[in-house]
Amino acid sequence: xxxxxxxxxxxxxxxxxxxxxxxxxxxxxxxxxxxxxxxxxxxxxxxxxxxxxxxxxxxxxxxxxxxxxxxxxxxxxxxxxxxxxxxxxxxxxxxxxxxxxxxxxxxxxxxxxxxxxxxxxxxxxxxxxxxxxxxxxxxxxxxxxxxxxxxxxxxxxxxxxxxxxxxxxxxxxxxxxxxxxxxxxxxxxxxxxxxxxxxxxxxxxxxxxxxxxxxxxxxxxxxxxxxxxxxxxxxxxxxxxxxxxxxxxxxxxxxxxxxxxxxxxxxxxxxxxxxxxxxxxxxxxxxxxxxxxxxxxxxxxxxxxxxxxxxxxxxxxxxxxxxxxxxxxxxxxxxxxxxxxxxxxxxxxxxxxxxxxxxxxxxxxxxxxxxxxxxxxxxxxxxxxxxxxxxxxxxxxxxxxxxxxxx
Numbered sequence: 001x002x003x004x005x006x007x008x009x010x011x012x013x014x015x016x017x018x019x020x021x022x023x024x025x026x027x028x029x030x031x032x033x034x035x036x037x038x039x040x041x042x043x044x045x046x047x048x049x050x051x052x053x054x055x056x057x058x059x060x061x062x063x064x065x066x067x068x069x070x071x072x073x074x075x076x077x078x079x080x081x082x083x084x085x086x087x088x089x090x091x092x093x094x095x096x097x098x099x100x101x102x103x104x105x106x107x108x109x110x111x112x113x114x115x116x117x118x119x120x121x122x123x124x125x126x127x128x129x130x131x132x133x134x135x136x137x138x139x140x141x142x143x144x145x146x147x148x149x150x151x152x153x154x155x156x157x158x159x160x161x162x163x164x165x166x167x168x169x170x171x172x173x174x175x176x177x178x179x180x181x182x183x184x185x186x187x188x189x190x191x192x193x194x195x196x197x198x199x200x201x202x203x204x205x206x207x208x209x210x211x212x213x214x215x216x217x218x219x220x221x222x223x224x225x226x227x228x229x230x231x232x233x234x235x236x237x238x239x240x241x242x243x244x245x246x247x248x249x250x251x252x253x254x255x256x257x258x259x260x261x262x263x264x265x266x267x268x269x270x271x272x273x274x275x276x277x278x279x280x281x282x283x284x285x286x287x288x289x290x291x292x293x294x295x296x297x298x299x300x301x302x303x304x305x306x307x308x309x310x311x312x313x314x315x316x317x318x319x320x321x322x323x324x325x326x327x328x329x330x331x332x333x334x335x336x337x338x339x340x341x342x343x344x345x346x347x348x349x350x351x352x353x354x355x356x357x358x359x360x361x362x363x364x365x366x367x368x369x370x371x372x373x374x375x376x377x378x379x380x381x382x383x384x385x386x387x388x389x390x391x392x393x394x395x396x397x398x399x400x401x402x403x404x405x406x407x
Contacts, residue, residue: 026062029054031396033062037072037089038116038396044078044086063089070095070154091116096155096395099146100387101162102204102380103139104343105130105179105231109380110142112150113388115158115395117215119381121149130180136190143195158395160191161200161387163207165232170249172201178267179232179281198398200390204228204383205252208341208376209236210243211386216339216378223336225329226376228383229322229344233275235329236386255279259324278321280344286314297346304350312350319351323358330359330367341376341383348375 029052036048043051049059066072073092077085093114102109105127112121123145125138139162147157164187166177172188188201209226212218218226224238233255237244245251255275256268263272276282280297287295290310292303303311326338340348356373376382 029058030062030065033059034066034071034091034396037066038091041090042075042078042088044088046086048089092154093118094151094153096153096158097150098158098388098391098395099143099160100384100391101139101142101160102207102383102387103135103162103164104204105165108135108138108142109384110146111381111384111388112146113385115392117385117388117392120151121146130182132182132185135180136187139191140194143191147195155395155399157195157197158399159198159200159391160195161202161207161391162187162191163202163204163383163387165204165228165230165234167250167253168201168203170245172199174201175250176268181267198391198394200387200394202387202390203234203236203249203252205234205236206243206245207236207384207386207390208234208382209238209339209386210389211378211382211384212339212341212376213238213243213386214389215385216382217374217376218337218339221335221337223333225333225335225338226382227322227326227329227338227340228342229279229340230342231279231281233279233325233342237333239333254325254329257325257328259321259328274321274325278318278325280342282321283314283318283344283347286317287311290314297343301347301350304347315347315350316354318344319354320358322351323355324362326355326373327359327362330363330371334367335371337372337374339374339376341378343380345375345379 032052033048036051037043045059045063049056070092072089074087075090076088078088093116096115097112097120100111107127108125110123111119113119123142125142127135127138143160150157164174164177165179166182167175169175174182174185174187176183188199191199205226205228208228209224212226213224218224218238222241226236228234235252235254237252256270256273258270258272259274259277260272264276265271266273266276284295287300292310300311304315378385
């Protein structure tokens with residue numbers, strides 16, 4: 001009797017485990033169907049089955065649930081390949097909205113999008129004081145304003161995401177943001193305490209890489225390097241079609257790669273960091289050293305376009321240093337594409353000649369055969385749209401409902 005009791009307990013545990021596994025599989029399949037509709041709509045049930053490899057009965061059942069939950073809707077009929085014309089499915093783009101923020105050193109940019117990533121609203125705030133109290137106050141103001149203007153929808157605000165120029169753990173803690181002067185800031189907790197919504201805090205270069213990969217210049221690339229060149233420099237890595245973040249999320253801090261061992265002192269505590277020689281800050285400092293008063297990227301671009309010799313020299317030098325760092329990255333990763341974004345990208349036409357010259361001079365020849373050097377096509381929206389993609393994917397993974405049925 002005792003042994004039988006143990007066996008019954010074990011069988012009960014196995015059954016529970018099996019049921020749980022079936023629920024997990026169903027949720028994953030449902031998310032897969034929803035993601036397929038998002039990416040390929042308008043699409044029929046039969047085409048979804050073909051694309052995903054799921055059987056038609058499973059797809060039909062999951063589609064019915066997604067319609068009931070207001071994630072998708074039917075929209076007319078498509079062309080027939082024989083027999084009845086198929087009913088086409090579309091994502092309900094207005095089922096919910098996401099708020100995404102690019103927290104920069106000089107400004108905070110926020111956008112609201114629908115769950116297809118279409119921009120609905122935008123707000124920008126200039127920042128002159130990078131203290132945590134001041135920045136979080138501005139951040140709250142921006143998010144509150146966007147949140148209050150959200151159109152009515154089934155799911156409301158589905159998530160809030162913030163990109164920051166610093167080292168961010170997988171748990172959303174900002175370990176170090178030298179250009180903000182921050183250390184060990186629990187920004188994810190701060191935002192959750194105020195809004196009680198799903199919160200994502202991510203490194204800005206990772207977000208920029210993902211934004212260009214999903215919506216921009218990198219849509220057709222599986223091996224992609226994104227250079228975020230602004231006040232500092234960060235690098236986002238898409239390797240094998242996936243965002244690479246390293247063991248604890250710290251990868252891509254190439255702005256603090258040493259290019260001069262006895263060079264300038266950096267706020268990170270190192271010397272000779274790449275961003276001290278090749279960033280927006282470096283460009284403006286070099287301009288001042290050459291006698292240009294109150295320079296800005298826009299003013300310098302204008303001067304260079306008017307053939308001002310000093311402005312042209314400044315862009316040439318910064319481009320050369322950018323080329324040094326990019327060459328190192330090409331040697332390490334052998335990418336298909338390198339995309340340059342951030343505020344410095346405004347001067348890309350002036351920087352590219354010296355960047356390419358340095359790469360061609362220093363890179364090992366076979367590394368240059370397939371790599372393409374491009375400007376970010378999303379411009380200032382690369383980072384916020386990357387955050388948007390994170391928010392939407394997180395929503396799809398966590399919000400798709402399960403019922404008691406087993407597939």
